[in-house]
Amino acid sequence: MKTYADMTREELLALKAELDEQFKTEEAKGHSFNMARGKPGVSQLVLSMPMLSVINDESDMNTVLGNDTRNYGDWDGIGECRRMMAGMLGVQKDNVIVCGNSSLNIMYDTVVRSMVRGVNGSKPWCKLDKVKFLCPVPGYDRHFKITEVFDIEMINIPMRDDGPDMDLVEQYVNHDDAVKGIWCVPKYSNPTGISYSDEVVRRFANLKPKAEDFRIFWDNAYCIHHLYDDRQDEILNILDECEKQATPIWFTFFVPHPK
Numbered sequence: 001m002k003t004y005a006d007m008t009r010e011e012l013l014a015l016k017a018e019l020d021e022q023f024k025t026e027e028a029k030g031h032s033f034n035m036a037r038g039k040p041g042v043s044q045l046v047l048s049m050p051m052l053s054v055i056n057d058e059s060d061m062n063t064v065l066g067n068d069t070r071n072y073g074d075w076d077g078i079g080e081c082r083r084m085m086a087g088m089l090g091v092q093k094d095n096v097i098v099c100g101n102s103s104l105n106i107m108y109d110t111v112v113r114s115m116v117r118g119v120n121g122s123k124p125w126c127k128l129d130k131v132k133f134l135c136p137v138p139g140y141d142r143h144f145k146i147t148e149v150f151d152i153e154m155i156n157i158p159m160r161d162d163g164p165d166m167d168l169v170e171q172y173v174n175h176d177d178a179v180k181g182i183w184c185v186p187k188y189s190n191p192t193g194i195s196y197s198d199e200v201v202r203r204f205a206n207l208k209p210k211a212e213d214f215r216i217f218w219d220n221a222y223c224i225h226h227l228y229d230d231r232q233d234e235i236l237n238i239l240d241e242c243e244k245q246a247t248p249i250w251f252t253f254f255v256p257h258p259k
């Protein structure tokens, strides 16, 4: 069977018209459709109910590492929380910053700060004539929305079975200093579900960016999803690979799913 990727524009438009008709027929039956993707089912929501009562006035609020969590935090935040996340991400606690519970907010904020303040002292992106981002496609629409909001030119990079087309990625990143970032979901990448191969991760770590302020936006949202299933993919740890290459060019975002 032909996939969408195999179809011509005309075939896709014809299929869309057909599906629109089907949708109208179903809609006329009075169904109410919610097309939001990734929405947890009721039984999954029930799973997280104990979280609402796990902390109460009997709870010990002093952490093993010494802070009283009822008070303002210390310089390095809540150490246990960083340690817990470090275990999930497979990195050292010192490489973890724990922020609020929406990673998309953090990604948005990171792009805003790069726009307004620049990255590590380099020129703010808003003062540059052109800022480009690489966007592996198909990819996550909400990543693309962030770069779209700031008029960042988005360059499509075809996805393969083992990750983005790295020949193209290297060509852009290593030769064009307007290319400032790339969106990545390295594990169970949406919407196709593929995971990056070891070779792809190594090639990311081995990039030689033309721009000093180039960053990989490594959204490892699904790093623990396999805990709920026997099947699991393992991806190489990009931080370890970057350290081997002495190229500190990574960002990791963690999403504590399921919500």
Ligand SMILES: Cc1ncc(COP(=O)(O)O)c(C=O)c1O
Residues within 6 Å of the ligand: 038, 101, 102, 103, 104, 105, 140, 185, 190, 219, 221, 254, 255, 256
């Ligand atoms: C790849 C990816 N990144 C980020 C998010 C959003 O995460 P958050 O709710 O932490 O903003 C999602 C949501 O499902 C996602 O699929």
